[in-house]
Amino acid sequence: MSAADRSPLRVVLAKLGLDGHDRGLKVVARILRDAGMEVVYLGLRQTTDTVVAAVEQEDADVVGISMHNAGHLVLAPRIVGALADAGLEVPVVIGGIVPDDDRLVLADAGVVGVLGPGASAEEVATCVRDAAASRGRG
Amino acid sequence: MTDGREFTTMSGIPVNAVYGGDPLPGEFPYTRGIHPGMYRDRLWTMRMFAGFGTAEDTNRRFKELLQAGGTGLSTAFDMPTLMGNDSDDEWSIGEVGRAGVAIDTLDDMADLFAGIDLDRVSTSMTINGPAPILLAMYVAVAEANGVERARLSGTLQNDILKEYQAQKEYIFPPRPSVRLVSDVVRFTTTEMPLWNPISISGYHIREAGSTAAHELAFTLANGFAYVEAAMAAGLDVDAFAPRLSFFFNSHSDFFEEVGKFRAARRIWARWMRDRYGALDERSLKLRFHTQTAGVSLTAQQPEINIARVALQALAGVLGGTQSLHTDSHDEALALPTEDAARIALRTQQIVAHETGVTNVADPLGGSDYVEWMTDEMERRAEEVFAHLDDLGDGSILEGVYLGIDNGFFVGEIADAAYRFERQVNRGQRIVVGVNAHNDGDDHRSGLLRIDQDTEDLQLKRLAEVKQDRSDEAVDTALEQLVADASDPDVNLMPAIIDAVVARATEGEVVHALEGVFGTYVEEPVV
Amino acid sequence: MDGDETVVADLVTTACSGDRRAVARLLTLVERGGEPADAVAEATHPLAAGAQVVGITGAPGSGKSTLTDGLAASLAEAGRRPAVLAVDPSSPLTGGAILGDRVRMEAAATAGAFIRSMATRGHAGGLALAVPGMVRVLDACGFDPVLVETVGVGQVEVDVVSVADTAVVVVTAGWGDAVQANKAGLLEVADLFVVNKADRPGAHEARRDLELMLDLSEVTGQAVDRPAVMLTTATEGTGIDDLWSAIQAHHGRLVTEGRLVGRRTRRHRAEVRSRLEHLLTEAVEDRIADLPALPDGVPGTVARRLAAELLGE
Numbered sequence: 001m002s003a004a005d006r007s008p009l010r011v012v013l014a015k016l017g018l019d020g021h022d023r024g025l026k027v028v029a030r031i032l033r034d035a036g037m038e039v040v041y042l043g044l045r046q047t048t049d050t051v052v053a054a055v056e057q058e059d060a061d062v063v064g065i066s067m068h069n070a071g072h073l074v075l076a077p078r079i080v081g082a083l084a085d086a087g088l089e090v091p092v093v094i095g096g097i098v099p100d101d102d103r104l105v106l107a108d109a110g111v112v113g114v115l116g117p118g119a120s121a122e123e124v125a126t127c128v129r130d131a132a133a134s135r136g137r138g
Numbered sequence: 139m140t141d142g143r144e145f146t147t148m149s150g151i152p153v154n155a156v157y158g159g160d161p162l163p164g165e166f167p168y169t170r171g172i173h174p175g176m177y178r179d180r181l182w183t184m185r186m187f188a189g190f191g192t193a194e195d196t197n198r199r200f201k202e203l204l205q206a207g208g209t210g211l212s213t214a215f216d217m218p219t220l221m222g223n224d225s226d227d228e229w230s231i232g233e234v235g236r237a238g239v240a241i242d243t244l245d246d247m248a249d250l251f252a253g254i255d256l257d258r259v260s261t262s263m264t265i266n267g268p269a270p271i272l273l274a275m276y277v278a279v280a281e282a283n284g285v286e287r288a289r290l291s292g293t294l295q296n297d298i299l300k301e302y303q304a305q306k307e308y309i310f311p312p313r314p315s316v317r318l319v320s321d322v323v324r325f326t327t328t329e330m331p332l333w334n335p336i337s338i339s340g341y342h343i344r345e346a347g348s349t350a351a352h353e354l355a356f357t358l359a360n361g362f363a364y365v366e367a368a369m370a371a372g373l374d375v376d377a378f379a380p381r382l383s384f385f386f387n388s389h390s391d392f393f394e395e396v397g398k399f400r401a402a403r404r405i406w407a408r409w410m411r412d413r414y415g416a417l418d419e420r421s422l423k424l425r426f427h428t429q430t431a432g433v434s435l436t437a438q439q440p441e442i443n444i445a446r447v448a449l450q451a452l453a454g455v456l457g458g459t460q461s462l463h464t465d466s467h468d469e470a471l472a473l474p475t476e477d478a479a480r481i482a483l484r485t486q487q488i489v490a491h492e493t494g495v496t497n498v499a500d501p502l503g504g505s506d507y508v509e510w511m512t513d514e515m516e517r518r519a520e521e522v523f524a525h526l527d528d529l530g531d532g533s534i535l536e537g538v539y540l541g542i543d544n545g546f547f548v549g550e551i552a553d554a555a556y557r558f559e560r561q562v563n564r565g566q567r568i569v570v571g572v573n574a575h576n577d578g579d580d581h582r583s584g585l586l587r588i589d590q591d592t593e594d595l596q597l598k599r600l601a602e603v604k605q606d607r608s609d610e611a612v613d614t615a616l617e618q619l620v621a622d623a624s625d626p627d628v629n630l631m632p633a634i635i636d637a638v639v640a641r642a643t644e645g646e647v648v649h650a651l652e653g654v655f656g657t658y659v660e661e662p663v664v
Numbered sequence: 665m666d667g668d669e670t671v672v673a674d675l676v677t678t679a680c681s682g683d684r685r686a687v688a689r690l691l692t693l694v695e696r697g698g699e700p701a702d703a704v705a706e707a708t709h710p711l712a713a714g715a716q717v718v719g720i721t722g723a724p725g726s727g728k729s730t731l732t733d734g735l736a737a738s739l740a741e742a743g744r745r746p747a748v749l750a751v752d753p754s755s756p757l758t759g760g761a762i763l764g765d766r767v768r769m770e771a772a773a774t775a776g777a778f779i780r781s782m783a784t785r786g787h788a789g790g791l792a793l794a795v796p797g798m799v800r801v802l803d804a805c806g807f808d809p810v811l812v813e814t815v816g817v818g819q820v821e822v823d824v825v826s827v828a829d830t831a832v833v834v835v836t837a838g839w840g841d842a843v844q845a846n847k848a849g850l851l852e853v854a855d856l857f858v859v860n861k862a863d864r865p866g867a868h869e870a871r872r873d874l875e876l877m878l879d880l881s882e883v884t885g886q887a888v889d890r891p892a893v894m895l896t897t898a899t900e901g902t903g904i905d906d907l908w909s910a911i912q913a914h915h916g917r918l919v920t921e922g923r924l925v926g927r928r929t930r931r932h933r934a935e936v937r938s939r940l941e942h943l944l945t946e947a948v949e950d951r952i953a954d955l956p957a958l959p960d961g962v963p964g965t966v967a968r969r970l971a972a973e974l975l976g977e
Contacts, residue, residue: 034758036759
């Protein structure tokens with residue numbers, strides 16, 4: 001195993017927009033820590049700018065964005081686009097209530113994984129690992 | 139029996155108003171209920187929470203709910219409005235009208251209640267940080283329609299302390315925010331006697347993941363904190379306490395919930411009388427609204443949420459709630475559709491009219507389990523009060539400020555949330571449809587979608603209002619507001635009313651106050 | 665090896681021209697260790713211009729992240745190019761970590777400071793093995809000063825001092841109990857004390873207590889340069905400017921009194937030692953893993969024989 005493979009995945013977790021529900025995000029942070037990953041926890045009320053800057057400086061392997069209140073169709077493409085504009089090829093995983101019909105739309109917009117409510121700890125960790133692997137990391 | 143009326147079971151067996159011993163419902167410390175007759179005399183208010191899109195959209199939904207038999211209005215606002223941002227603020231993009239109705243100016247408030255007689259309905263407004271502003275708008279709209287403020291009945295959530303602990307819809311730091319809450323209490327105490335100025339809430343604390351005992355404890359502690367704040371602002375406790383109301387969650391563990399509600403009444407009565415010296419009986423009677431647990435709704439096999447909600451509603455009723463909102467089964471996925479909202483209302487109506495549980499007050503009282511659970515909830519809550527009292531050197535208010543500052547509340551909540559998650563993960567706690575019995579149809583179509591049109595319409599509306607108003611009048615009003623805000627003894631409600639009448643936007647009023655109070659930045663505890 | 669060197673050389677050039685993504689990538693290579701990390705060390709060593717390194721340590725809850733935020737923001741606004749390395753402990757059980765310092769550094773991030781969060785990754789104490797190498801990368805890329813923020817747990821004297829020119833120890837009122845355990849280490853290590861949350865009761869008493877303890881160590885003849893004890897309220901930005909002045913004053917004294925060289929030598933020695941310990945520990949682990957079973961016998965004797973094998977190889 002190379003040094004790269006042995007080291008923990010680095011994940012940036014953030015919530016975009018005004019919504020103040022962070023219960024899910026905090027639980028995911030602990031799940032990923034328990035799965036051996038390093039979580040840069042940005043928390044609530046982040047903007048695409050703050051997330052992009054963090055992803056860049058932290059050299060994140062995956063970005064996890066928590067969404068609430070059906071903002072995903074607007075906010076998800078925006079964050080994917082902003083990362084691409086900054087030259088950062090980092091996979092984005094969206095967490096939140098995403099109706100089935102919207103998953104394809106998000107996939108087309110470049111979102112690599114979607115975690116719905118009720119996803120188990122294993123599913124969360126696997127989704128993030130798979131996302132990292134999809135860009136050749138981990 | 140009350141008034142000699144006869145209440146019988148479905149099969150015709152007459153039943154008494156109450157069974158068992160002290161304290162009886164309506165008797166201190168009101169463990170068994172705040173009225174002797176409870177639901178025999180009056181059913182709980184079936185208050186369905188509604189709000190989405192533009193004010194016109196919500197106005198339509200309000201009228202539908204009133205037609206269908208709802209007896210009170212309850213308003214949900216969109217995220218920008220809740221956070222004090224106007225629809226044209228850059229933070230509002232993609233959020234206008236989605237989680238609730240968008241209100242930027244007085245004109246939106248007028249549209250929201252167009253054609254509804256504010257004299258005849260009781261309105262609840264679920265808003266916290268900018269609550270005084272929305273109340274000011276409501277009063278101004280009523281008065282413009284010839285209804286005096288003194289005749290307005292309703293509730294303003296206005297519970298800022300729980301925002302720092304759970305919901306995170308704060309704007310200013312804690313102390314100036316509590317000042318605003320006190321200003322509203324002082325204002326309504328003298329000018330709006332039918333209005334509940336605070337709905338001290340545990341719902342959100344529970345939704346954030348707390349245990350039932352902590353929901354109870356943190357909520358009542360916040361209540362005590364507001365009592366101390368209002369008394370420090372010069373009010374006599376019996377002047378305002380009768381109008382304090384509460385808002386609890388009704389979650390899935392049936393008897394835990396019933397015990398919690400009963401303990402809440404008992405604790406409040408004792409503390410208000412013994413600690414805060416309240417003499418008026420109405421100050422001692424804890425009145426509460428209940429909402430079934432949103433967080434318990436599953437996206438998997440959503441129709442089964444109807445069963446969950448029915449049971450949670452029953453727990454609320456057996457716990458003696460004064461008002462109830464039942465969630466719609468599709469709310470795990472999106473805002474409720476009209477059909478789903480109707481089913482939720484019908485659920486309450488079934489409990490009220492078909493089950494017979496309303497014939498007897500506190501029918502579970504006297505059960506060894508229920509009495510034990512009530513005692514246990516009280517015991518656990520008292521531990522928390524002791525901790526906060528100690529932290530605050532004899533003041534619950536100071537203890538709460540410190541607990542907010544040192545992460546006590548958010549830490550306990552995050553820990554409990556995580557523990558719950560682990561239990562579900564390990565299969566120690568079954569959630570039907572999620573980690574057991576998951577063969578079933580999870581697909582859901584026909585969800586309510588808010589489209590971009592709403593945002594465009596609202597932006598247009600906002601621009602029109604700003605165009606038509608006198609900017610000079612707005613500036614003058616805001617200057618006065620800032621001057622008043624800088625003096626901690628001045629009640630800000632009059633100045634806020636003047637500002638909204640001049641058509642200052644919500645965001646402009648908030649911005650002016652931020653200049654004086656500052657903005658709150660949380661130090662997150664993961 | 666050649667491939668690594670070329671990639672690294674390109675990255676270094678790009679990073680030095682201001683590309684933050686390249687800086688971040690270099691930091692990652694260093695953190696992961698192995699040959700790419702060595703290549704980065706080789707490439708950056710000659711470029712390191714001697715950036716000022718300030719270590720900020722303190723117990724959890726002392727508000728050091730907010731303090732670091734205030735410092736970095738004010739430095740950025742003053743035209744410096746500050747970088748922050750924020751170190752949090754890795755879970756000994758899972759190897760994961762929640763890195764929660766960045767979220768408290770909004771002002772610094774907005775002002776343009778470079779902020780990198782790191783986990784200790786099994787390294788004892790509050791620091792991480794890779795920190796010196798990462799400081800070197802930041803230095804080579806033109807960042808100055810570099811603020812290294814860590815949680816002070818045990819072995820503080822080994823950690824913070826080993827990387828910094830100036831070690832700042834942050835406490836709050838009521839620090840007494842936590843610090844008793846570290847008393848010897850902290851007093852020797854700190855170049856500056858900060859009593860944060862000065863708006864709270866007990867802050868002035870805390871300062872007084874610290875001054876008394878420092879008096880004692882002067883009497884016993886240990887202190888060379890008596891550390892100042894400052895008061896700050898990081899959440900309001902009070903005392904931040906004075907703190908930076910004190911840090912600058914200390915740095916200035918190191919220079920004029922010829923002690924900076926000694927500090928830098930100490931840093932170098934500490935890094936070599938740390939890496940040596942790491943390499944040897946790894947060698948020991950590998951050796952033991954290779955053995956089907958540890959030989960029986962008196963443990964000390966067994967160990968001596970194994971060590972002789974290892975060192976002889």
